[in-house]
Every structure is written in structure tokens, then in C-alpha cells.
Amino acid sequence: MDRVAAVDVDALERDALAAIGGAGSADELDEARVRYLGRKSELKLALREVRERERGMALNALREKLEQAVAAREAELRRPREDPTFDPTLPGTPIPRGSLHPLTQARRRIEDIFVGMGYEIFDGREVDSVYYNFEALNTPEAHPSRDPQDTFYVNARAVLRTHTSPSQIRAMERHGPPVYVASLGRVYRRDTLDATHTPIFHQVEALAVDRDITLADLKGTMQEFATAVFGGQREVRMRTSYFPFTEPSVEFDLSCYLCDGAGCSVCKQSGWIEMGGAGQVDPNVLEEVGYDPAAWQGFAWGLGIDRIAFNLHGMPDLRLFWENDIRFLGQF
Numbered sequence: 001m002d003r004v005a006a007v008d009v010d011a012l013e014r015d016a017l018a019a020i021g022g023a024g025s026a027d028e029l030d031e032a033r034v035r036y037l038g039r040k041s042e043l044k045l046a047l048r049e050v051r052e053r054e055r056g057m058a059l060n061a062l063r064e065k066l067e068q069a070v071a072a073r074e075a076e077l078r079r080p081r082e083d084p085t086f087d088p089t090l091p092g093t094p095i096p097r098g099s100l101h102p103l104t105q106a107r108r109r110i111e112d113i114f115v116g117m118g119y120e121i122f123d124g125r126e127v128d129s130v131y132y133n134f135e136a137l138n139t140p141e142a143h144p145s146r147d148p149q150d151t152f153y154v155n156a157r158a159v160l161r162t163h164t165s166p167s168q169i170r171a172m173e174r175h176g177p178p179v180y181v182a183s184l185g186r187v188y189r190r191d192t193l194d195a196t197h198t199p200i201f202h203q204v205e206a207l208a209v210d211r212d213i214t215l216a217d218l219k220g221t222m223q224e225f226a227t228a229v230f231g232g233q234r235e236v237r238m239r240t241s242y243f244p245f246t247e248p249s250v251e252f253d254l255s256c257y258l259c260d261g262a263g264c265s266v267c268k269q270s271g272w273i274e275m276g277g278a279g280q281v282d283p284n285v286l287e288e289v290g291y292d293p294a295a296w297q298g299f300a301w302g303l304g305i306d307r308i309a310f311n312l313h314g315m316p317d318l319r320l321f322w323e324n325d326i327r328f329l330g331q332f
């Protein structure tokens with residue numbers, strides 16, 4: 001009987017699968033592989049000599065089956081043994097979730113409100129020139145805010161910006177009128193650190209320049225903004241004030257969100273909370289950027305973001321924003 005005819009395919013399959021499946025280690029598996037699939041194995045020798053098509057196909061099918069069985073057993077042997085003490089039904093270790101800093105949350109909320117009103121968000125510079133921070137904003141050389149006691153000078157011509165108002169100038173230089181921009185970011189002043197003052201804080205500057213802009217537009221926009229930030233139906237009121245870059249200038253108050261104007265500790269019994277400064281853009285400022293004040297008018301405001309977040313969360317002390325105490329930050 002020739003070698004090919006001598007192969008009992010069924011018996012060979014049975015024996016080989018038993019040997020492969022029963023291999024308890026990599027070495028034993030290798031032994032079984034050599035014995036049944038090696039170059040000199042009964043199967044391989046028969047495969048080399050086979051002439052008849054049907055027989056060849058049967059032998060090839062067996063070879064494939066055995067190769068797969070070897071691969072499967074190999075993977076099984078490689079898998080780590082199950083740990084009898086591991087209980088997959090036990091709850092896992094909780095992974096604490098982070099959150100955004102409350103000032104970042106306030107900033108994003110304010111940005112969303114402006115975008116909703118059709119304003120562009122414009123980034124100014126934290127280090128800016130004396131020209132942008134003061135001069136272009138109609139603030140004369142002798143103005144007290146320019147004193148190095150109040151302002152951080154980087155050198156004779158550059159400062160850490162003391163407000164976000166220089167963004168007004170940069171935005172107007174960038175665009176022609178009309179302009180609707182909001183600019184948010186850090187500002188710096190030489191203030192002594194206490195519960196209500198930090199030498200770094202954040203402002204949101206708003207600027208609208210268009211034809212026939214009046215104080216009524218300013219008040220309506222502020223009303224809309226305050227309601228969107230604080231919720232409910234908020235009242236805003238204007239008091240006359242003075243800023244070099246606005247004429248007329250006003251100071252905004254917001255009806256207390258806590259007592260609705262009745263008087264409480266947050267509003268110091270007045271029913272009102274101070275929001276910040278605003279006004280009609282001074283014609284000198286428009287002229288400085290080459291806009292014709294006879295054709296274009298604008299309003300602007302600058303509010304403290306820290307103060308907004310402070311009020312929003314009923315906080316006792318501004319320094320909490322800067323200490324990064326996880327027990328405080330984890331509440332937001």
C-alpha cells in the first residue's frame with residue numbers, strides 16, 4: 001500500500017486533535033505540532049505525494065484544521081490563569097471627575113450670551129502698550145490711573161493691561177464700522193489682596209458701534225445680558241459716572257438676584273448690586289481710530305467677571321478663586 005492510501009484521515013484527525021488539545025504546556029504543544037504537522041509527519045509526507053484530487057483536498061482540509069487547533073491551543077495556553085480571588089461583580093474604584101474652574105464656567109457662559117446676541121469674541125493682549133491702555137482711550141498723561149502705584153509697568157511704554165478697554169481700540173482698528181465685539185480676559189492692578197480685591201481679575205468688555213446707537217441701546221443690551229447671566233427678571237439701573245473714554249459715562253447696578261430688591265446681606269440692604277462701568281463711546285476715541293463720530297456712535301461697558309461669578313455663587317471671599325483648594329473647586 002502506498003503512503004497516501006495508508007493514511008486513515010479520520011483516525012489521524014482524532015489522534016492529532018487529542019494530542020493538541022491535551023498539550024499542557026508550550027513544549028508539549030510543540031511536540032504535538034512536530035509530530036502531526038512537521039515536515040516528516042505522516043500528513044505532510046502524504047501531501048507531498050498525493051496525486052488524486054479528492055484525496056488531496058481531504059488531506060489539505062485536515063492540515064488546515066490541525067493548524068487552527070494548534071493556534072487556538074497556543075492562545076489558550078498564553079492566557080493568564082484565572083485568579084480565584086477576583087470577583088468581577090464587585091464595584092470598581094470610583095475615578096473622581098474634574099470640573100471647570102468657576103471663573104472659566106462664568107467666562108464661557110458670558111461668551112455664549114454674547115455670541116447669541118451676534119457679537120464677535122475678540123481677544124486683546126494682556127501686555128499692551130501705554131498707547132492702547134491709556135492714550136487711545138482718551139486718558140491723559142496726568143490721569144491717576146496711569147500712576148505706577150496703580151499700574152504694573154513692564155517698561156516705560158508697556159503695561160500689564162489695567163482693563164479690557166484697549167480691546168475696543170484693537171477691534172475697531174481691525175474692523176471698519178459697524179463693530180459688535182466682546183472681549184474677555186485677565187486684567188492687572190496694584191491692589192492689596194483682600195476679600196474683595198485681587199491684583200489679577202477678569203473683565204468682560206462689550207463694544208457696539210453702529211449708526212444711531214444711544215444709551216437706550218446700552219440699557220436694553222445690559223438688561224438682556226443681566227437676565228441671561230443671572231436668570232429671572234432682573235432690573236438694571238444707571239447712575240451717572242465718569243470715564244475718560246465715554247461721554248456720557250454711567251455705572252450699572254443690578255437688582256439683587258437674592259432678595260429681588262427687598263434688601264439682604266448680599267446687596268447690603270440696598271436692593272442693588274454694582275455691576276461696573278459703561279457709557280457712550282467718546283467721540284475722541286472714535287476719531288483716534290479714524291471713525292467719523294458724526295456718522296457712527298457706540299456704547300461700551302466693562303464688567304468684572306470675578307464679581308459676576310462671586311455673586312452668582314454667593315461667595316464670601318474672592319481669594320477662593322485663586323487658592324485652588326480642591327474642596328472649594330470640587331463644588332462646581
Ligand code: DAH
Pocket residue numbers: 162163164165205206243245246276277278279280299300301302303
Ligand atoms: N475700563 C473701565 C474699568 O476698568 C470700565 C469701563 C467703563 C469699561 C466704561 C467701558 C466703559 O467699556 O465704557 O474701570
